[in-house]
Amino acid sequence: MKKVAALVLGLSAGCLGTPAFAGPPALAKARAQGTERGDLVRLELRVSATRAGGTVTVDRGASDGLAVGDFVELNPREGGLLEGTIIAVDPRSATVELHDRALLPPAGTRGRVWVPRDRIKQLARSQKKAPVQERPEHAPWVNEDEEWTEGMPLLAQVKAVRPEDRAVTYQARNYLIVDQHYNTVGDRWDGFYRLGSDMVVDNLFGKGGELHVDSEYNHRFADLPYDVDIDDGDFRLDRLSYLFGGDRFARDRWQGGRFLIHDMPEFGLIDGAQWTRRLENGHRFGAIMGFMPEPNGGLESGHDFQIGGYYRWVADATERLTATGGFQKTWHDGSQDRDLFVVKVRYLPVEGWRATGTAWVDLYDGSTDVNKGSGTELTQAVVTAYRTWESGNGMRATYRHLKFPELLRNEFNPIDPADLALNKLNRAAVRGWRYLSEDMRLEAEAGVWDDEDEDGYDFEFGVGVTDMFRADSRSTVAVFMSEGEFSTLYGVRAGHGWRVENGRWDLHYEFSNNDQAGFTADNDDAIQHELRAGRDFRLGQAWDLSVGADARSFNEEESLSLAVYVQQNMRGTL
């Protein structure tokens, strides 16, 4: 009612007319840009930013005479009239709450505000009384970085933020993960607890460097009916590294400590150092040297040493087409171990098909690689091509190839030497999704595989519907089949998930039958029911909590899996 009265008052004031008013600069501007009628003065303004919750910021504030409760009109370019009320003022801006929160005008939208004449006069008097501050003396302005030339947009070449201009900041998280499994037959428990923390400190010495610390404590236990129970824990340092350079001010990038090799993660984790140089055309090359922790929960280091190098070619500065080749040479306890070439190509245009591919090629020396002989072998490859269309439809095709390389390093579970030469795995899969309507999406995936003994296939076909039972929800139904090495699995699953104010709920049910291959008795079918419920909590920006329970019934036993994930997020300035 008050706002309506203000509108009526404002409009009537606009019709009456009064003499112009002279005052301090802010008011002179008001006179130049606005009109003054009756007891109200109209000031022109613009929207400078839109905010969540149906509010906008305007470029007028308390220094112009605005106060909380003033009535504002906005004229969007598309036409119409939006009305709002000022709910907060700063010296040079104000926040306006729109009466219709669904319509947010873009920045730049013109409008006007009606300010009582008395307030303007009072403001003018106070500004007259305010002592005039003398402008401080300073050295002539110097900004050698602007490099502004005539014809260039005024703000296009603002000074880049220098490390010395930035504060020392950090971003960190602490987390606890609990995974617990229980089987009714034999009362078997199986548990895994992870307590971890990682932190990145940026600009630690005011020169743009980055300190990365990442560690985790694991505790695991398992009841083993035919073996000694497992009950142990260990602390692991995943990352402890410092990097500097490699930014717009330094073409050389250095990193030391324990870290994942930059540009070439295929070479793994390293306890050592890496140097990378970026050329003016965007190409990069680098060298690596150090020990390689074993890729398991212990990260035991000191047995494997590597040197490596790589070159990364880029088509242009956008880096949407790149090709990288690298070589890694390793020694295990002083004995020559692996000669590995890695080649990878990334083609990621803005539109159309995208493709990525990585190949691991091992070079064998017959004198040390007794099972593989001499020569080269493609031991691993991952190739992906995918595309999404404007409609949201898309598809992705993936091919994977794996052969175990012959290594002295403790990288895989022990492999029978006789199998080493024969072991292989190939899998090709295609996944596609298509929107039948805005709310309904079909999804399908099919894959084929073969290894040294068998071959098989899998497929899944489903439909997902949004907002079916409630707002902000998604419901899915899918049928699936998988012909595996030892069994054929087929079934159906249904899921329903919905968002709530502080997170989401998820419910799933799955029914499947597992038909075992090669099992000579008649009862080779194992029917399984699975029910899963999960709840995610987003507790502000600082905490995430996920809890989930998964109950299964199969054969004549049941199992229950419980999962808890708690994460604390931190960020700030040091």
Added chain:
Amino acid sequence: MKRLRKHLPNWALAGAGLCLVAACLTQAGVAGWQEGARHEWWEGHGPVLPHDSFPADCELCHVGSKWQSLKEDFEFDHEAETGYALTEAHAGARCLRCHNDRGPVEVFEAQGCLGCHEDIHTGELGDDCSSCHDQTTWHARGMVARHNQTRFPLVGRHASTACWRCHEGAEIGQFLPLDTTCLTCHAADQAAAQNPNHNLLGYVDQCHRCHMTTTWNQAEVDPFY
């Protein structure tokens, strides 16, 4: 020599620590290492964050004359202003984690998740991170169902067993395919089986002819074994 090997892991970690200290000291102690190197990178791309489309009222975002700092109540509708929505954990990230002096954010964004996040799976699982992870936390979901798309679908006991029991590197994101032969994981079970004594009867492989993959119990003896 054995003694040396026993202590090698500690030496390696100490070496990593030394590299770290050296890297820190290098930057903390060597003044002017970046002199003369300004704008060698991305000169043609302008500033970290172009301001040419921003409102002229600087104080909407910045604190007074301290132009490197943002106001406490700074808000920015990233989707409306840039067309790229920041959701879940990304909504709470510091701006400079992406908009920094390591290069234009568009270049990183074009690479997908791996443009900013290191690939702890060392390239072996491809680049479709969203098939296992969402943007809330790193905790992967639906992995048992995902495992159906391998040659070893997980059912029964296998579906309610922690990943690390088979994948030794699960804690650090290593999920390379394993040899699916039962004895890869169950050699100790086979050796200890006394009812009947498996070794005595020659039941040393092809476990699936008598045992279901869902459970060890309810075995049916294959008369032709």
